[in-house]
Amino acid sequence: MTTRALGSELLEPFDYNPLTRVVYGPGSILQLGKLARDYGASRLVLFTDSGILATGHIDRCLQSLQAAGVATTLFSGVQPNPSSDDVEQGVQVAREAQADFLIAVGGGSSIDCAKGVNFVLTGGGTIHDYWGVGKARGPMLPLIVAPTTAGTGSEAQSYALISDAKTHVKMACGDQRASCKVAILDPELTVSMPRSVTAATGIDALSHAIESHVTTRRNSVSQSFSRRAFRLLSQALPVVLDEPANLPARGAALLGAHWAGAAIENSMLGATHALANPLTATYGITHGVAIGIMLPHVIRYNEPAVASLYAELAAALPSDAKFNRAQGSEDLTAGEVLACYVEQVVRQAGQPTNLLELGVEASRLHELAQAASVQWTGTFNPRPVDATSLEELYRCAFSA
Ligand SMILES: [Fe+2]
CATH class of the missing domain: 1.20.1090.10 (Dehydroquinate synthase-like - alpha domain)
Structure with missing residues (x-):
């Protein structure tokens, strides 16, 4: 009896651990408030940048969050290629707000900045302490993100890319606990891109x-x-x-x-x-x-x-x-x-x-x-x- 060959690649091992719920569809951003409430948010910080703020997307987010009864602090100062300074500022805002939940609406920069803030807010120190893999120091806050660009795919990743403010070296800070709880993929948010x-x-x-x-x-x-x-x-x-x-x-x-x-x-x-x-x-x-x-x-x-x-x-x-x-x-x-x-x-x-x-x-x-x-x-x-x-x-x- 002969053995039929099906390809040696079928025996190559993998370890796949899906960590992020994906909610897709035009208008799905309107579910933001309900999703945040369902995952236990009471005081959250929403990270975005000034360009996205000007599009009106954030107004829809805030209305949805308000309707769900979730107190929201806005941090709209995220810079392109977010740096360790951006993370520090975000941490300060989140500490003052006593945040128990984070949201990012924007491109990869806003999403990475929120992840970076999450590392430092929950573990102390500076973002440099988390450069590498698996360096989170305990449970992290739940994070919901809604990308407004079709680019980095950061919403699917457990890594935050943060530049050192002085050297501009990009630090990849990765930990499965930094993964997003939910990614809202709403194509309507991406239409405003130049x-x-x-x-x-x-x-x-x-x-x-x-x-x-x-x-x-x-x-x-x-x-x-x-x-x-x-x-x-x-x-x-x-x-x-x-x-x-x-x-x-x-x-x-x-x-x-x-x-x-x-x-x-x-x-x-x-x-x-x-x-x-x-x-x-x-x-x-x-x-x-x-x-x-x-x-x-x-x-x-x-x-x-x-x-x-x-x-x-x-x-x-x-x-x-x-x-x-x-x-x-x-x-x-x-x-x-x-x-x-x-x-x-x-x-x-x-x-x-x-x-x-x-x-x-x-x-x-x-x-x-x-x-x-x-x-x-x-x-x-x-x-x-x-x-x-x-x-x-x-x-x-x-x-x-
Ligand atoms: Fe890339």
């Missing part, structure tokens, strides 16, 4: 789907999320860039970003993020802009190691996806198809396509590569990277 934000956050989410699919930590659970995320994002991104009010496309992008975030939680990221972080720290380049430049080059670099995995993603591209194929090269590899697709989305978004356009100096590529080589995320890249290969990747992207 086009440049839709583009940068959407390209970031796309990179999360592609990178998480191939990391050394990938497993069948994370890859299910990655593939679903990639399919949704590759369908939705070209549409939301041209039709910002297209609610089904906004919903697909929001869900895609969320599933990509769930993939990261289970598989981490790769070299694209290792390369992008020093560009943001050194030149203040928007994360999704740096990602859009570096991702195609990393895909090409990784292809020898993960060609079959890239083929799975390339097969999921919408049939009408078109790219500027090089003349006479109909037989593009899967990695090349993916890289060309990303380049096309970056061009459609109107984002820069090389580092030179952003004022990066050739003389500093060596120093940037040194910084990239010590990024934790690079250790999960499927093809090993070091300072030399990372510098070569920067050079490929310099005037591409």
Whole structure:
């Protein structure tokens, strides 16, 4: 009797612990007050930024919370790429309010800031004490979040990314207790994004789907999320860039970003993020802009190691996806198809396509590569990277 082969990957172990309830749908933000009350909130702090405050979304949140009888303190001072200073200010506000519950409504910055505050508020010290994994010092406050961008997928993750206020080094502070109790995914909240934000956050989410699919930590659970995320994002991104009010496309992008975030939680990221972080720290380049430049080059670099995995993603591209194929090269590899697709989305978004356009100096590529080589995320890249290969990747992207 013969044994039928079903694939050795089916025996690869994983440990999947879903921690966040997901409530999805247009208008679902109106459930915020009831959800907070159901989870025991009596005095909460709501974290957001001044841009979101101006959209009117927060008014709807406050009305819902008021109707549920929950006392709310507003902290609307979250900055992009939140720093240790932002966390300190948030902790102070939460202490004064004697908060027993936290809410974040905004992009990844507001969500990460609230998570960072939660670490320090419940465990003392400073956010630096929580840099790393599993450093929470006891139970943390319940946290409900509602993303207003379709980007980081922070609502699906147990990590807070907080920059050191002085060095600008990004600290990843992760603990399962920092996970959100509930993520409210309401596509209506994302319609207000300016086009440049839709583009940068959407390209970031796309990179999360592609990178998480191939990391050394990938497993069948994370890859299910990655593939679903990639399919949704590759369908939705070209549409939301041209039709910002297209609610089904906004919903697909929001869900895609969320599933990509769930993939990261289970598989981490790769070299694209290792390369992008020093560009943001050194030149203040928007994360999704740096990602859009570096991702195609990393895909090409990784292809020898993960060609079959890239083929799975390339097969999921919408049939009408078109790219500027090089003349006479109909037989593009899967990695090349993916890289060309990303380049096309970056061009459609109107984002820069090389580092030179952003004022990066050739003389500093060596120093940037040194910084990239010590990024934790690079250790999960499927093809090993070091300072030399990372510098070569920067050079490929310099005037591409
Ligand atoms: Fe990212």
